[in-house]
Amino acid sequence: MKKTILSIAALGLALPAATPAMADPPRWAPAHGHRAKQAYQPRYRTTDNGIRYWQGEDGRYYCKRSNGTTGLIVGAAAGALTGRAIDTRGERATGTILGAAAGALLGREVERGSTRCR
Numbered sequence: 850m851k852k853t854i855l856s857i858a859a860l861g862l863a864l865p866a867a868t869p870a871m872a873d874p875p876r877w878a879p880a881h882g883h884r885a886k887q888a889y890q891p892r893y894r895t896t897d898n899g900i901r902y903w904q905g906e907d908g909r910y911y912c913k914r915s916n917g918t919t920g921l922i923v924g925a926a927a928g929a930l931t932g933r934a935i936d937t938r939g940e941r942a943t944g945t946i947l948g949a950a951a952g953a954l955l956g957r958e959v960e961r962g963s964t965r966c967r
Contacts, residue, residue, distance in 0.1 A: 851865070857956075865930075877926070882892055893903075893913070900912050900913075900914065901913040904932070911967040914961065914962075915960055915961060915962075916955075916961070917957035917958070917960045917961040919960060919961075920956035920957050920958075920959055920960025920961070921953045921956050921957040922953075923956050923959065924952040924953050924954070924955050924956015925950075925952050925953035925956065925961070926952070927948075927951045927952050927956070928950070928951050928952015928953060928955070929945050929946075929948050929949035929950045929952065930948070931948050931952065932944040932945050932946070932948015932949065932952075933945045933948065956965075
């Protein structure tokens with residue numbers, strides 16, 4: 850029993866020494882961790898009309914624009930209420946659905962705007 854415990858203790862002391870040291874990869878090796886994420890940080894710039902843009906790693910310019918989600922939701926709600934108010938006869942579900950669809954499309958396009966990124 851004593852020999853078994855001593856051999857387990859000796860094995861436990863030898864295993865951590867056998868593991869390789871954790872070091873940074875050489876400069877020429879591709880980085881996959883923290884260094885890869887810190888290698889490129891885009892710097893945002895803002896134009897006079899409020900559009901944010903940055904230059905990518907490939908040298909091209911990209912802009913950050915709204916995708917129109919808020920306008921879509923607000924437009925759908927307003928369109929549904931308007932469609933329901935216009936369709937006063939019968940079940941009124943048709944006017945609500947058509948109004949919501951038209952309002953969603955209109956609200957999305959209004960929020961996205963006609964601004965082009967170049």
